[in-house]
Amino acid sequence: MEGHQEQYYPPPSTSSSLPLLPPHPSYLFPSSSTSMNPPPLPEPHHQQQAQLPDIDWVSLLSGHHDHQINNNEPAAMVEVNNNENNVIEAAQEEKGSNKRKGGEGRKISVMKKASRPRFAFQTRSADDILDDGYRWRKYGQKAVKNSLYPRSYYRCTHHTCSVKKQVQRLSKDTSIVVTTYEGVHNHPCEKLMETLTPLLKQMQFLSRF
DNA sequence: CGAGTTTGACCAGCGC
């Protein structure tokens, strides 16, 4: 686990009743529909403790399933802050020249994985896919050990954006969907722009008077 | 026909 620094939301030591929210688009956009209802915020920490089953967050975030979190409190949200470096772009360039399935490309993607911030959070939803305002393309699905439900892998469809997310439903509580975001979008959210553009125009119009 | 999804194959990392 070198190069990883895990942060928990909320931090185990805090007594605040509301969790800190990571800068994540799902908190800006409605889920599961195009309505403007508030997005599904994580429940307060004490409620999480009472209701949610144990989740192997380390496994979720690191892709490794044998580790355990020492802290006994289940986290509502976990951020893994890695050192941001420029491996990503270098990797993408090299990836383009690599036509082989797996192989070197795989090695590069692992480097990428170790260098990007990741946020995991869970929501209660009947739908696996949260409508977070961005467009995603599914590129894989895998059966996961100790889980009845497969894990789905998505990539942001924006051509300059390499953000990924994993979506998995908990087998212990099938109403809970765990979403792990990897990376940060380098472009505005399409739905946010769609929503705000007419408002901004109206504001500009009104500000003339 | 283009964009997105499905799915089997491949590879790397890790534990034993």
Added chain:
DNA sequence: GCGCTGGTCAAACTCG
């Protein structure tokens, strides 16, 4: 070294 597992690729397929 081997087997297991997670993550990714890419051809085939589906859908609007």
